[in-house]
Each structure stands twice: as C-alpha cells, then as structure tokens.
Amino acid sequence: MNLRIPGPTPCPDEVLEAMGHQMINHRGPEFQDMLRRITENLKKVFDTKNDVLILTGSGTGAMEASVVNVLSPGDVVLAVSIGEFGDRLAEIAQVYGASVVRLSFTMGTAADPEAIRKTLKENPSIKAVLVTHNETSTGITNDMAAISQVVREFGKLLVVDGISSISSIPFHTDEWGIDIAMSGSQKGYMVPPGLAFVSVSQRGWEASKAAKMPRFYWDFGRAKSYLARGQTPWTPAVSIFYALDVSLERMMEEGMENVYQRHARIAQQARDGVKSLGLSLVADERWASNTVTAFKIPPGVDPGTLLQRLQSDHDVVLATGQGSLAGKILRIGHLGYCTDKDISLVIDALRSVLPKLGFQPTPSRARRS
C-alpha cells in the first residue's frame, strides 16, 4: 500500500521490527536508558535546550496538555487559526474556560504576522498566543520566525502546534522563543501513532506553576519529575518507544538538514505533479506545506469513488478533507518515510483514474517529450 495520508505515515522495516520487541519493565534500567537516549535525540529534532516530555497519547492529547498546563480559566488567549487544527486548539482552550480571541484566516492562506500584531495591540489582556505551525487540513505552513518575533515583542506566552511539522520542516524552538511546542510520533518520525512530544521553556514552567486549569494525566510537572529518574508517570506505550529509538537514530544519521531538504524536494514534486494534471492546489503556493499537499476535487468527480479507485486499482491511499472541506478536497501526505518514487506513483494513479470519473487531466508533456 502506498499510504499517502498526513499521518500515520508508513514505517521503515527496521522500525516495524522494533515494534515487535518483547515487553520490559517500564520502571527498570532498560527503559531508563532508552527514555534518556530518545529525549536527547528529540531535543535535537526540536532544536532546543528546553525540557522535552513524551506523553502516551495522540497529537490532540498534546494539544490539550499544552493548553491546560500553562493557562487558567478566564485567561485571555489569542488563537490564530488557518484551518481545522487551529480551530481545534482554540476549542480546547475554550472548553477549559479560557476567554478565546479568535483570529482566523481564509483557508489556504497563512496567518499574517501584521494582523497578529494588530490584535495583540488592541487586546493587551491577552496572555498567550496559540498557533499552528503546519496546518494539515489545507497544506499551509505558517511563517513561525515572523510570528514568533511579533509575539515576543509583546512578551506573550507562545504555544505552537508543530505536530505535523517538527521532524519534517525546519523548526527552531529556542531561536524562535517558543514556550510550548508539540509534535507526534506518527508524523515525520516514521513511527506508529501513540506518542506525543512537548517542549517546555523556562517561561512555560513558570506559567505552569500559576496555571489553574485542571490536569492529571497530562500534567507536565509529574512528567518532568518522573523523567528525572528515567520514567514516565503512567505506563508508557513501550513498543512505540522502541520504534522511536530506532527511527531517531536513522534521522540523526540522515541529518536533520538532509531530512528537511528531502521533504522540500518531494513536496515540490507533489505540487508540480498535481498542477501538471490540471488540478488546483488548496494552498497559496507562497506558504505551501512540505508535509502535505491538498488539491481540489474537480467538479463532477465523486470524492468517494475517486478514493476507492485509487486504492483498488493503484494501491494508493489519500486522505479526505476535514470539516468544511470534506468532500471538496483530497490530501497527499508526503512526510516521514517517503520517496520521489512514492509521489510519482500517486500522480500516475490520479492520471489514470481521473478520466474514468469524468475529468480529463492535462496531457503529461514532461513525460512524453
């Protein structure tokens, strides 16, 4: 199966092999060693000297954790949204009693740092800014360097959803002054879903001391105190740690710069391929994501049938649209374990299936010349 959804991504054989490791005592020396090694490697991926904590749960769990550990009910927060995942972060903050100022941008565009500046200026009571680095629902990457500079100017706490970017797209936690950054195992790490990662800055820890949103399972303080003795507070998903240990070593060998360049290259290939078929990207290309490419389903083509035929005839699995984009777009994941060949096969499959469903792709000049 050519699984091309924005997570879970396929896993290399050595990672799947590691998943089959027999259980060990999660409070014993073997786990201790592994947890410390993994944590050090994650710090390299996050490009940070901050604490990095590993939680057993999905990315959404890390989103919830990031909110409840640094905020109190009634806190005013600015939620910058460019799609489904930005909205989700805002909703979590609201559910836990934050007073949420929403700043939303048109689907397919990035957040405008100047608009963020304006909102922060107009709302001095804002305590924290929640923002998505890479919006998986539309295939857009925000300019975190620019956004973080604005947020720092105002001295606000900065909470960044880097779930689908960190490990695939350059991310500089310390340079950008990000207080809480989060990510998830099933993304660029090439590991099955089940673990989430959060980095916490010194300011993040100070905020957590004052934060009154209720928390137990996701409590950063407990995670930090257990990490000091090489453990997690609750029974961790041991198998995924084994897999992550192997995949992080693999990433370190490839080198993060090379990982980023590979993602940039195949992402460009995906966008060029989609356009070469005469399909339209959802994303304004200036901010197109290097981990996922969303394209509009041409009028008249049934999305369900298109997905089905891609899988049954070509073994290619793409992702549907979410929320208001459901039925209107498809998404190609190209993060983690992904090669140029994988993307060519997706484009070829689309070129073959679309005409059968009533859409005539642009003839492929590049391949026939």
Added chain:
Amino acid sequence: MNLRIPGPTPCPDEVLEAMGHQMINHRGPEFQDMLRRITENLKKVFDTKNDVLILTGSGTGAMEASVVNVLSPGDVVLAVSIGEFGDRLAEIAQVYGASVVRLSFTMGTAADPEAIRKTLKENPSIKAVLVTHNETSTGITNDMAAISQVVREFGKLLVVDGISSISSIPFHTDEWGIDIAMSGSQKGYMVPPGLAFVSVSQRGWEASKAAKMPRFYWDFGRAKSYLARGQTPWTPAVSIFYALDVSLERMMEEGMENVYQRHARIAQQARDGVKSLGLSLVADERWASNTVTAFKIPPGVDPGTLLQRLQSDHDVVLATGQGSLAGKILRIGHLGYCTDKDISLVIDALRSVLPKLGFQPTPSRARRS
C-alpha cells in the same frame, strides 16, 4: 526475560508479530472492520451490552476519562480506596473539582460493603461511587458483586477501575450494574500498553449529558459518534489495535471461563510458593488477587539488591512497591501471558537469591518429598 510485573505483561509471539504490521489509514475501511471486530470482542470480555470505547492512552487516562465524563465540579463522590490506585481515582476527582468523601481501608484488606452502606446512608448527597475492583498495589480483589449491590440500593452512579482485573478475573458489567468500567491493554489482554477501554451504561450516558467537568481528548460523546462510523476521534495507536485484534481472538478461543481458571490456578501457585519460602503475603488471603501477589521483603534484605540479583542471576523481573509500600514489598504479576512454569521459575529464583542476601527460606518440603 521472565517479566513478572503487573503490566505490561509479556506478549505471545503472534501478538508481537501483529505489532509489526505496516500502517494503514485510520479513517479507511481496513481500520473500520478491525475496530468493529475488536469492540464486539471487548464487549464479551466486559460481559456487557453497553457501549465500549477504546481510547489511546494509559489506564490512568481511562481513570481520568471516567471521572470527567460523568461528573461536575462540586459533585459529591464517594471514593472507596484500598491502596494506591483507589487513592489515584480519588485524587483525579478532586483535581477536577469534585467534593470527595474518602473511605479508605487498611492496606492488604478489601473494602467492606457494610462500611460503604453506612457512608452512603450518612451522606445522601453522594452522587457517584468510585471503586477499584483489583488493587494492584497490594494484590487485593474487592467483592464487586457485594459492593455493586449496595451502590445500586442507593441508586448511585457506579464507576469501577477494572484496569488490572477485566480480562483476567470474572467481571460482569451488566449483572453488577456498573455504569463506567475501565481496563487497559497491557494487562490480561497480553498486548503492549497504549490503549484503554471504557464501558458506558445508559445511566452513564445520561450522567455525561449533565456532566460539566471540562473534557476534550477523553470525551466519551466524541468517541461514541466516531465509533458509529468505525473511527476514533483522534489518531489511534493503530499497531496496538492490530495486536489486540489477534489477542482477543486468542482469548475467545481459550474461552473466558478458562482464562479465569488459569489465572486462579497460577495465582494460587504464586501465593503457595511465596508462603513456602517463609515469606508473608501483603494481602489477607480471603481477598487475594488472581493477577498480582505482593509479599513483604524480609527484614535485613535490601530491596534493590534483591531485584537486581533476581534479574541478573535468574532473568526474573518483579515489581517494586508503590507509594508508602516502596522498599517494603515486592510484587509478582501473574496476569495475561503467564504459565505455571513462569511462576515456578520465580519461586525458584527467590529460593536461590534470598539466602545470599541474609534470609533463609523455609526448606522446600513439597519439592523434595
């Protein structure tokens, strides 16, 4: 390694093999089929017609989920505790703003249903009762049939931590009228940690409608609505589903009655073995657990050295004591993938190591006669 801790338990080869399955789309037809099959089998294990939801997280996550989905801040709840895990459930309720009436029993004994009756009579404002079925910290199993009868007499909501019992010790969700029951993959299911299960009764669903504790990741309503279309709200730990699918089939083949009898038999063997060495059980034997046996470390024996020697010389891994029992007891897990032979090897290892650390076990008559 003879891993004899009360979870994670060792996994059969076929389960570990399933862990190595390549990723699939968690919103596609393959996952749908698997989720439905697993859910039906879990209902058999829980002995219930109630909804059973699968959450990506540890058992403690299921504990938190069970509290926040049915309670509101200010609700008066009775937390019945016979050890660490009972205390944990009480603490979670407290963190989320419940007014907790604590009824604690001496470590090593079970909860007294009459004491629960008395407390419910004296505190008519109690809305729900939180209770641990099997207390892993001491090796005690509460009499859920008797306790649930009392709770039903008063018409209270009944929330039961069956994390380390359900799948190993007879548990009858519907017969006992349990509104919320929870369990975890790394226990009797013979599967790695990372998934937790909760059953929700009709009364539980009604309570959830009124419940005002904040929740998002653990929200039962979201889990139920996604389950209806064969999905989970957030990206699930796909690999552990694969493993669980295999292990549940294996359990169905063995038959739950046989599973329970096997656990009862090896538990008796563990207790007899420990006593045959001249060691003392933590548990009053009337309520001794069939999944874990705790014994007191003899005076003069260093707990750390004992654990180390058991592992280095005999490849046997036991669990330490938790909380106030740390350094005072050791625990033998005998749940899930465990045979008579595994237990004999533990007792033999103790018989060999203890004299080297200053404790002379009772000579083994049974084996020499």
